[in-house]
Amino acid sequence: MLPIAAGMVLGALVMLVGLAQAGRLAPQDPQAIVALAQQVQTVHRKVDLLLQRNDVEAAIESLEDMRTLPWPNRERGGDLGMELRHDIYGRLARLRLDNPDVDSIDDAALLVLIDEGLGDDPAAVDPNPFTARLIALRGETFEAQGRDDDALTAYEQALDINRILLERELGDPSP
């Protein structure tokens, strides 16, 4: 009985990942995305606990460990895979920006981190709050480097995504 139930639940999960992707680029391997989403959720919970204990260094370390994952590209992981990646990298970048004295890295390294998270073509990803946040954090990093024009470009890109999301929520038919 247990294997059948487990199989049904797994099948339902995989099916739901497919449903979640309606209107977006679907992952080639939905089971891998389910596993990745579970891992991301686990790390978020761990980071929440570490931050409750004011252990920012361990929280950053946990998120840094996620950088070593073989993150799927958009073709393989679909838009959901990219959103998960932007979610994790966004939280890591936010923590680093807010805690510059903890396990410090310079702005150039932080920019490398953010660009690594964004991947090759973040503009292709279906608009979502995680990509918007990570691009805005890129703007903050540019600003810290004194690159105001680049910062403004990044802020405007993040604003464009958020505007689309708001229009969708308000029922505006525009894209």
Add this chain to the structure above:
Amino acid sequence: MTGRPTPTAVYLETFGMLALAVGALALTACRKSAPSASPSAGAAAQYESEPTDDFDSESRDPDGGEALSELESRLHGFEDELARAGVGGLGYSEEAAGRPDKVTDGGPAQCTRICELATAICGLETSICELASEHVGEARYDKACARVRSDCELAQEACDACGGS
């Protein structure tokens, strides 16, 4: 950032709940029809070889009807949650169908999303307009600040209109 509900959690929790409900529903339906219906020969054979006494007694009644309707009801509830989370429906309930990210349910979840977007947009207003204040007279910065200020007002109005804060 700390302790915020992540969309990952929303996805997984709603997926998990719905998946469990789907699985339980399937099991209940399978049990009810196992002697005659076997969509998967291997699974059906294994199912039929299992003793029935160990089946979850809390989720069934003598004929299975009550448990089935209860599970269907829960499934509809989970599906509505998924719809509010921006995930397309299974088609069990009409109101749950629709395009992801285009949910206009008008409920508290949508209001929360609108207000979170307002927070993000107004945060960008602060960043952009502070930059503009350091680039006085530069048209690009001035235009960007005016634009994001307007967007922030619109988003905040939408948040206020739905009862958010």
